[in-house]
Amino acid sequence: MPAELSPIDKAKFVAAKRATEFVEDGMKLGLGTGSTSAWMVRCLAERIREEGLRVTGVPTSTRTAELAASLGVPISTLDEVKWLDLTIDGADEFDPHLALIKGGGAALLQEKIVATASDQMIVIADAAKEVTQLGAFPLPVEVIPFGWQTTKALIEETLVSLDVMNRDCTLRMNGDRPLVTDEANFIIDLHLKRIGNPRQLALVLNQIPGVVENGLFIDICDIVVIGHGDGRVTVRDINQGTEGEDFVEFAPTDNIFADME
CATH class of the missing domain: 3.30.70.260 (ACT domain)
Known part of the structure; x- marks a missing residue:
């Protein structure tokens, strides 16, 4: 199955996997919506299974809630947990200031509420989502x-x-x-x-x-993790003013693909 993934799906996977490394035991997490966020939920579920990681996820859509529940990721509601340590979500576009356009998956309202109720927001994206100026994406x-x-x-x-x-x-x-x-x-x-x-x-x-609500996320994103098809990952922190590059070994386990058609 891994060999069948396109370069863009590989980029999404490595970005998602790298972002889940920011997750610590006991965290309350906002779980984003979209294809890249779906990879993140799968990688998170793998850490829960293999490491015994304890987290509580707050999904930003019905489909994310269904995916998380099916993979054994504990979920709750924002009303129950009140505040979140971290939200990990995708974006349709992001600019050099980490302003975002989101909502391609029609979940922008819950996504913005959850992201702003978090101490930190990490965006995961493939390199094609980076733009010099927002607006090409509707x-x-x-x-x-x-x-x-x-x-x-x-x-x-x-x-x-x-x-x-x-x-x-x-x-x-x-x-x-x-x-x-x-x-x-x-x-x-x-x-x-x-x-x-x-x-x-x-x-x-x-x-x-x-x-x-509108899909412009301004001054909400703190870190963007950009995946590339060759396994490279760029981590850009807007608050620290830093940028680094890692390499994520592209070796998804059978568990990540187990429930995929």
Whole structure:
């Protein structure tokens, strides 16, 4: 099975595996959503099985909760644990300041709540997610279903005065129906191409009636772990101003693949 993984999946795996090395016994962890985070949950489960690591995970989506439970990772809710030591999650884009775009998996609301309720956030990503300026990936905005077309129009009107390259907005669909998030909301994707001032955009969007949250994560991420297809891993710490490179041996055990089709 390991030989069948593409270079990008290998990159995701080594980033996830390296990030789980930050996890210490007794920690309360935010568990992200997405393909890279799924690798992280598998690597975490392996440490639990092999080392007896004791952790409590707070999933950021129903599918992460289901995966964690199926692999034997103890899970709880944020209301029960109150505060987290660490959140490990992926990103759709990150810039040199570790500002992020998240929400490609439609879990941005729970992801942002969990990340901001943590002492530290580590982002795991393949090298393709690194950009000089955010915006090539569509920015997700979670909105309530009531009056969503009006909310969309207000977003488009607001974007006219902001430093973005494009202003196309689309409702995210699931087949022939609007995609519905875990919180029973809709997602409007903003195809901006370039975001000149992410901090300003994030603040302005959240003041529009009907908007629940946006996918810009500003001043939340502390460390990014960037995986490469050859096993190299770059660890960048924005607070310490450091960057180092490791090599993660790509040798997933059968346990990590045991429940994969």
